Amino acid sequence: MQALSVLYDVEPVTLDQATAATGTYKTIVIINPSDSFPPHHLAKLDEFLANGRNIFIAMNRVNGDLQTVSGTEVRTGLERWLETKGVRVNPDFIIDQSCGNVTVNQQQGYMTFQSNMQFPYLPLITKFADHPVSKGLTQVMMQFASSIDFISPGSGVTFQQLATSSDRSGTETPPITFNIARNWQQQDFPRSGLAVAALVSGKLAGSADSRMIVISDGDFAINGEGQMARQVPPDHLNLLVNSIDWLSDDTGLIDLRSKEVASRPIDQMDDGKKAFLKYLNFLLPLLLIVGIGIFRYQSRRNLRIRRMSEHYI
Numbered sequence: 001m002q003a004l005s006v007l008y009d010v011e012p013v014t015l016d017q018a019t020a021a022t023g024t025y026k027t028i029v030i031i032n033p034s035d036s037f038p039p040h041h042l043a044k045l046d047e048f049l050a051n052g053r054n055i056f057i058a059m060n061r062v063n064g065d066l067q068t069v070s071g072t073e074v075r076t077g078l079e080r081w082l083e084t085k086g087v088r089v090n091p092d093f094i095i096d097q098s099c100g101n102v103t104v105n106q107q108q109g110y111m112t113f114q115s116n117m118q119f120p121y122l123p124l125i126t127k128f129a130d131h132p133v134s135k136g137l138t139q140v141m142m143q144f145a146s147s148i149d150f151i152s153p154g155s156g157v158t159f160q161q162l163a164t165s166s167d168r169s170g171t172e173t174p175p176i177t178f179n180i181a182r183n184w185q186q187q188d189f190p191r192s193g194l195a196v197a198a199l200v201s202g203k204l205a206g207s208a209d210s211r212m213i214v215i216s217d218g219d220f221a222i223n224g225e226g227q228m229a230r231q232v233p234p235d236h237l238n239l240l241v242n243s244i245d246w247l248s249d250d251t252g253l254i255d256l257r258s259k260e261v262a263s264r265p266i267d268q269m270d271d272g273k274k275a276f277l278k279y280l281n282f283l284l285p286l287l288l289i290v291g292i293g294i295f296r297y298q299s300r301r302n303l304r305i306r307r308m309s310e311h312y313i
Contacts, residue, residue, distance in 0.1 A: 004244060011025075013025065013028070025048075025053065026249070027056060028056070029055075029244060030055065031057075031218060032058060032222060033078060034060075034076070036076050037078050047205070049204045049208075050206030051208060052209060052210055054247035056212070056240075056247055057212065057213070058240070059076070059089065059215075060144065060217065060218040061073070061074055061146040063144065066102065066178070069177055069179075069180070070175065071121075071172075071174045071175065071176040071177075071178065072174050072175050073175070085212060087150065087159070087200050087212070088149045089146050089216050090146050090147045090171070091174065092147055092173050092174070093145075093176065094123050094147055094165055094170075094196065094216075095120040095123070095170050096120055096165045096168070096189070098126065098169075099121070099123055099124050100118075100119060100124055101116040101117060101119060103115070103116055117181070120184060121144055122141055123141070123145055123165050123169065124140075124142075125139065125163050125196055126166065127166065129161060133197075133199070133246050134197075137239060138235060140163065141236075142196055143220065145216045147171055148196065148197070148216050157201070157204065160198065160199045162197040163196050163239075164195050167192040168189040169191050171194065196215065197214070197239070198213070199212070200212050200214070211247055220239070221237060221239070221240040
């Protein structure tokens with residue numbers, strides 16, 4: 001809200017309001033819906049698109065609860081409406097070898113200690129399309145994201161993937177039980193390039209062209225409140241605000257945002273390159289020290305030899 005309020009008038013709106021579909025707003029933003037959408041609300045969204053306006057949606061198709069270590073499907077009715085626009089957010093959990101960590105308590109004898117363990121249900125997204133929305137992004141960690149597919153609703157509608165999983169990823173269908181200590185194998189990640197953010201544009205409703213961006217994680221840009229508050233990573237914020245800038249035809253504002261490289265994690269490299277860099281980091285300082293020592297030894301030895309010469313002055 002703070003980032004958007006610098007350049008936009010951001011207002012909460014209910015879909016019962018007539019102004020939601022009259023063109024008063026450039027873009028409607030729907031983030032993490034948890035209640036069901038009645039048909040007349042979905043009709044309002046259709047009317048909004050028919051007026052040539054745009055919609056941004058970040059939604060959860062599945063829910064993961066680490067307290068009960070269980071994963072379930074989420075239904076709001078929005079997923080069925082999206083399918084009429086050519087977007088299917090699948091009821092599945094994306095798993096990715098490139099992922100975030102969770103902290104778990106481990107017992108060893110009488111001692112309890114905490115350790116970080118990789119959790120493939122938190123995919124670390126580093127593959128982004130060459131598009132103004134994803135320009136300059138380096139990594140976004142999704143929380144229980146789902147895969148997005150394109151279902152062609154007819155002519156005049158185009159689909160583009162904006163962000164995808166790594167080359168070693170897969171999906172699991174709920175209901176599931178999370179096993180934090182699971183020993184993941186290569187065969188657990190048989191798929192690649194699963195879309196987690198997508199753009200659909202064209203005649204989505206009526207005869208006017210409109211655009212819609214869908215992200216299959218409703219929590220990626222929520223910072224929470226009170227004791228649940230947390231810092232939103234810069235790329236998470238940029239993905240959200242860039243999307244709204246582009247949907248609102250303010251593409252030029254995207255170039256003003258951060259372009260710095262935030263991360264280049266080594267676990268995304270192949271094993272040969274990782275081994276080379278590790279040995280290089282270890283051996284290069286030693287070789288430099290040995291080389292300097294040999295150079296200084298040889299220089300002093302040559303100086304002693306010259307001093308012993310009868311012609312030395």
